[in-house]
């Protein structure tokens with residue numbers, strides 16, 4: 132007993148060292164900087180700064196855009212995941228690969244590609260004008276940022292949904308039909324409730340990176356539209372106010388933790404319920 | 406004669422160009438316990454899914470109570486299914502599972518509550534309303550699946566190997582419960598199994614299938630005592646299955662020995678198959694029987710001994726209550742009415758012996 136526990140500790144020690152160095156230590160540094168001023172005295176000012184107009188606006192916008200992107204991802208991903216889950220195993224591989232292919236490309240490259248598509252003189256407007264349609268101005272708007280978020284994070288919504296849909300026994304759906312439910316009734320009373328865990332992890336996996344992004348908003352928002360991620364980034368790289376940057380990061384972290392806890396709790400309630 | 410309830414009319418079904426059911430026709434009568442029996446992959450589930458409406462036949466019709474229901478959606482059919490692996494709704498408790506069909510039909514809550522209580526009592530699980538399916542044993546889940554189906558008062562209950570996942574003792578208990586349930590409800594059961602013993606125990610009527618064809622149908626006694634071909638004889642119970650020559654009416658040559666039999670009309674000197682059940686082979690002292698042999702193997706089986714006897718170059722399977730030492734010299738004797746003579750199919754195809762299934766051992 133004693134020995135095996137020792138062995139486990141020994142085996143996991145590289146991982147422990149790694150997580151202490153790169154997760155725990157930085158976390159405490161953020162915590163320390165966030166709760167102190169330049170002289171190292173304790174203060175809550177860095178955190179309270181979220182209430183200042185510029186920061187509050189950036190934070191509100193980030194919340195709004197990431198919620199919108201999450202919702203769009205959900206409504207796009209659910210039908211896609213259903214189609215995928217219905218395929219036979221052989222075909223599934225191919226379709227999944229097609230969806231995951233863009234993910235193997237660098238994230239920034241993908242977002243740059245959207246810049247050239249959405250630019251005023253870009254690919255999209257080229258197509259529109261060749262069809263005789265009026266040009267649209269999308270680049271450097273909130274819309275462009277949402278498109279970038281949806282494109283980049285959609286696979287993270289599809290995968291957990293697909294996993295939970297594919298794990299539903301086909302005969303459970305047949306059973307609902309057998310007991311008199313129409314296809315629509317079956318969807319809402321059986322399929323949707325059974326995929327709640329997938330929905331929750333999909334939402335978490337899209338909402339959190341969308342809320343905290345600064346790359347997408349920089350590239351597609353043209354530094355005119357600032358999200359909370361941009362503000363934090365600027366505090367670290369432009370104004371070198373690590374204290375303020377860390378304080379705002381802490382606020383963001385609280386939201387991330389709330390999201391994870393809430394979805395965790397909902398899942399557990401499901402678990403208890405079953 | 407009982408009233409006809411379900412008829413499959415020349416039904417065919419293929420997947421990816423592979424024929425699963427080929428021109429299958431069958432009739433099921435009201436209030437019968439009908440079993441579809443056959444080896445794995447022979448198309449039993451497919452047949453059941455066509456009756457349940459989860460699969461559409463490529464050709465042919467499904468008639469229910471005189472009406473063509475071939476294209477009717479499963480939720481519109483007056484029958485319910487108990488699926489092979491229970492298929493309970495894991496996000497609902499037992500009561501909600503049972504109530505599912507009734508809620509869909511907008512029955513009043515008091516009616517639903519009564520029905521849940523009645524159904525749980527019927528399957529011997531009173532007080533289980535608020536348990537979650539995953540907290541139940543396999544046998545209990547299966548009962549809930551049955552309760553969920555029968556509260557809808559279907560005219561027909563389809564059961565796809567409902568006891569397949571249970572241990573032997575549980576299977577036997579459930580077999581009796583299912584028979585009791587069927588008698589109490591007074592409805593038709595269509596039961597799928599690959600277990601011949603289960604089929605013989607439970608059914609009023611057995612349909613033996615192989616590779617999408619019906620091999621034989623009839624009462625359990627008919628199927629066991631009068632198999633129509635080598636496949637059925639081999640599949641139903643232990644048997645001594647041999648190639649033989651039908652010398653003339655009342656005489657068949659098995660392993661170069663002439664045995665009197667009661668069968669007639671197979672022609673003169675025609676090749677046939679014969680089956681003799683192990684309990685119908687009598688062992689008598691040397692010189693008293695029809696064919697000499699030597700006991701080569703003895704196993705005690707509780708009620709009887711299972712013996713192997715080498716005689717005429719064939720390994721005979723014999724069930725007897727008398728003990729014989731290995732090496733005992735005996736004679737084999739078979740009563741004429743215990744020899745079942747069957748037509749030998751002209752080709753393998755005609756008989757459609759499943760390739761995965763061990764083909765019956767035939768010896769000259």
Ligand SMILES: Nc1ncnc2c1ncn2[C@@H]1O[C@H](COP(=O)(O)OP(=O)(O)OP(=O)(O)O)[C@@H](O)[C@H]1O
Pocket residue numbers: 420421425443444445446447448449450451452599
């Ligand atoms: N959806 C499907 N797609 C392709 N082939 C199928 C499909 N469903 C069944 N089959 C094939 O049809 C044949 C018959 O299947 P079926 O499920 O009816 O057999 P079964 O008699 O119920 O067998 P078991 O006792 O193993 O359940 C099998 O060879 C199976 O592989």
Ligand SMILES: [Mg+2]
Pocket residue numbers: 449450451489565
């Ligand atoms: Mg089956």
